[in-house]
Amino acid sequence: AQSVAQPEDQVNVAEGNPLTVKCTYSVSGNPYLFWYVQYPNRGLQFLLKYITGDNLVKGSYGFEAEFNKSQTSFHLKKPSALVSDSALYFCAVRDGVTGGGNKLTFGTGTQLKVEL
Amino acid sequence: AAGVIQSPRHLIKEKRETATLKCYPIPRHDTVYWYQQGPGQDPQFLISFYEKMQSDKGSIPDRFSAQQFSDYHSELNMSSLELGDSALYFCASSTWTGGGYGYTFGSGTRLTVV
Numbered sequence: 358a359q360s361v362a363q364p365e366d367q368v369n370v371a372e373g374n375p376l377t378v379k380c381t382y383s384v385s386g387n388p389y390l391f392w393y394v395q396y397p398n399r400g401l402q403f404l405l406k407y408i409t410g411d412n413l414v415k416g417s418y419g420f421e422a423e424f425n426k427s428q429t430s431f432h433l434k435k436p437s438a439l440v441s442d443s444a445l446y447f448c449a450v451r452d453g454v455t456g457g458g459n460k461l462t463f464g465t466g467t468q469l470k471v472e473l
Numbered sequence: 474a475a476g477v478i479q480s481p482r483h484l485i486k487e488k489r490e491t492a493t494l495k496c497y498p499i500p501r502h503d504t505v506y507w508y509q510q511g512p513g514q515d516p517q518f519l520i521s522f523y524e525k526m527q528s529d530k531g532s533i534p535d536r537f538s539a540q541q542f543s544d545y546h547s548e549l550n551m552s553s554l555e556l557g558d559s560a561l562y563f564c565a566s567s568t569w570t571g572g573g574y575g576y577t578f579g580s581g582t583r584l585t586v587v
Binding site: 391401459462463 | 504506514515516517518521528529531563565567575576577578580581583
């Protein structure tokens with residue numbers, strides 16, 4: 358079974374400061390990892406994904422994430438936060454094992470609040 | 474670029490009524506997924522279809538059914554609606570891109586059961 362944990366319900370950061378939203382995962386095989394952002398009453402917008410290759414993945418809107426296999430983590434980061442980054446962020450995982458199905462399993466979400 | 478289209482955007486139904494949600498995937502995407510997101514909750518996987526066949530099943534109530542048609546659009550049918558069915562229902566589609574699966578989500582259908 359695959360699962361994702363986002364240990365923080367909310368992260369507060371001042372505009373201009375770096376931000377980190379944490380995510381750890383559990384899968385049977387190699388993980389496919391994703392970050393999505395959701396604004397109020399809106400759909401899920403894709404930010405970035407890790408399938409294979411470089412551990413540092415760069416995505417939309419200046420976000421990046423670092424895959425750490427030994428720590429089974431895929432934390433989302435941004436060097437300088439903007440007030441407009443305030444939203445709900447979901448980490449998701451897909452088990453890379455063939456035949457294991459390819460649905461995404463989501464974490465419980467982390468509300469990011471960026472203040473002036 | 475074409476996205477995943479869901480209709481309707483909003484739906485209000487009374488208890489015990491039925492509802493049908495529609496999803497039109499990105500052209501040439503071969504898999505469709507349905508998710509339910511309750512208020513303040515993370516999206517929960519309901520069911521998926523690959524090439525018009527059910528490929529996986531999650532926490533979908535027996536009152537719900539879904540299918541994928543020959544044109545690859547999918548419909549989620551919900552009967553005997555309950556207040557607890559009020560949620561945002563997402564459809565996503567995916568295909569193998571060579572660099573891994575790419576998933577695209579629709580904007581969702583917000584169902585309110587009163």
